[in-house]
Amino acid sequence: MSQSLTIRRPDDWHLHLRDGAMLQAVLPETARHFARAIIMPNLVPPVVTGTDAAAYRDRILAALPDGMVFEPLMTLYLTEDTDREDVAAAHASGLIKAVKLYPAGATTNSASGVRDFDKVRGVLERMAEIGLPLCVHGEVTDAEIDIFDREAVFIDRVLDPIRRDTPGLRVVMEHITTSNAVDYVKANAQDLGATITTHHLIINRNHILVGGIKPHYYCLPVAKREEHRLALRAAATSGDPRFFLGTDSAPHTDPLKESACGCAGCFTATNTMSLLAHVFEQEGALDKLEGFASRNGPGFYGLPVNQDSLTLTKGEVVRYPDKIDTGDGPVTVFDPGFEVHWHVTT
Ligand code: NCD
Numbered sequence: 001m002s003q004s005l006t007i008r009r010p011d012d013w014h015l016h017l018r019d020g021a022m023l024q025a026v027l028p029e030t031a032r033h034f035a036r037a038i039i040m041p042n043l044v045p046p047v048v049t050g051t052d053a054a055a056y057r058d059r060i061l062a063a064l065p066d067g068m069v070f071e072p073l074m075t076l077y078l079t080e081d082t083d084r085e086d087v088a089a090a091h092a093s094g095l096i097k098a099v100k101l102y103p104a105g106a107t108t109n110s111a112s113g114v115r116d117f118d119k120v121r122g123v124l125e126r127m128a129e130i131g132l133p134l135c136v137h138g139e140v141t142d143a144e145i146d147i148f149d150r151e152a153v154f155i156d157r158v159l160d161p162i163r164r165d166t167p168g169l170r171v172v173m174e175h176i177t178t179s180n181a182v183d184y185v186k187a188n189a190q191d192l193g194a195t196i197t198t199h200h201l202i203i204n205r206n207h208i209l210v211g212g213i214k215p216h217y218y219c220l221p222v223a224k225r226e227e228h229r230l231a232l233r234a235a236a237t238s239g240d241p242r243f244f245l246g247t248d249s250a251p252h253t254d255p256l257k258e259s260a261c262g263c264a265g266c267f268t269a270t271n272t273m274s275l276l277a278h279v280f281e282q283e284g285a286l287d288k289l290e291g292f293a294s295r296n297g298p299g300f301y302g303l304p305v306n307q308d309s310l311t312l313t314k315g316e317v318v319r320y321p322d323k324i325d326t327g328d329g330p331v332t333v334f335d336p337g338f339e340v341h342w343h344v345t346t
């Protein structure tokens with residue numbers, strides 16, 4: 001008898017859709033399985049104002065193929081010049097669901113991010129007042145801090161001070177990669193959640209570096225030691241409502257990945273739900289997948305759970321494309337390195 005699992009339709013609480021030809025190609029990969037996604041604002045130039053976000057939302061909806069239903073949940077990119085009243089107005093109108101903090105230089109297209117955290121204090125205080133969450137790329141950028149320590153150092157030096165200075169600010173620690181981040185979330189009962197990617201549940205740093213460098217496994221924050229991957233798996237499958245799915249699916253074309261200076265980002269939109277079913281089954285926690293992918297995120301953001309459902313059925317090996325074609329060039333789909341048997345059937 002084939003095994004199957006029906007869950008409320010999932011959402012992706014951290015997604016890169018890009019723009020133009022890339023947007024056109026990657027949007028259906030997400031919309032096929034996900035009802036909504038928090039859309040990252042790190043375009044070039046970034047999505048900074050309410051006007052920028054409205055225009056980007058319209059471009060996303062225009063790129064959606066006929067017959068597909070998908071709701072982009074827009075965000076603004078926090079800069080040192082962000083106008084707190086523009087943020088409040090974009091929130092009040094329902095246009096944006098979060099503001100994104102990139103420490104300047106932390107990752108792809110983050111040059112306009114924040115250097116001096118005192119300069120954004122006013123915006124953060126306003127966000128706390130109106131209940132608008134801050135999504136945080138949690139890595140310091142100091143040259144002397146080892147890249148594998150940058151998340152843990154960020155928690156102590158930046159995140160904890162910001163949260164203490166701004167009572168009531170709701171924060172999502174995004175794409176967490178360490179047991180330090182898991183522990184920090186668990187120790188803070190209020191106003192704090194974390195997203196976990198599919199790929200960080202599957203790879204550790206050996207997968208990137210042993211037996212030859214694997215550019216398609218390189219993303220930021222970079223995958224850490226095995227003990228951290230296991231801590232992420234435990235958190236994701238625990239049923240704790242503070243942990244939820246944010247794929248951080250981040251397409252870059254193959255020439256940009258397979259380069260002497262390759263871009264950071266794993267493209268997982270296409271096969272995420274099959275991979276998650278595999279991971280949750282391995283952990284004996286298939287009953288927790290719905291919470292992680294479909295319920296905990298809306299719970300944190302104060303949004304309704306999706307009404308419709310998604311069914312996964314276990315069977316033959318799943319075949320998905322190695323790459324998808326985009327007008328900008330091919331994008332490699334994340335390869336978990338093992339066979340997957342969970343098909344999304346409806
Ligand atoms: C993201 C991208 O390519 O925009 N890359 C990544 O490795 N995750 C940026 C980000 O979320 O850090």
Ligand code: ZN
Pocket residue numbers: 014016040248250
């Ligand atoms: Zn991202």
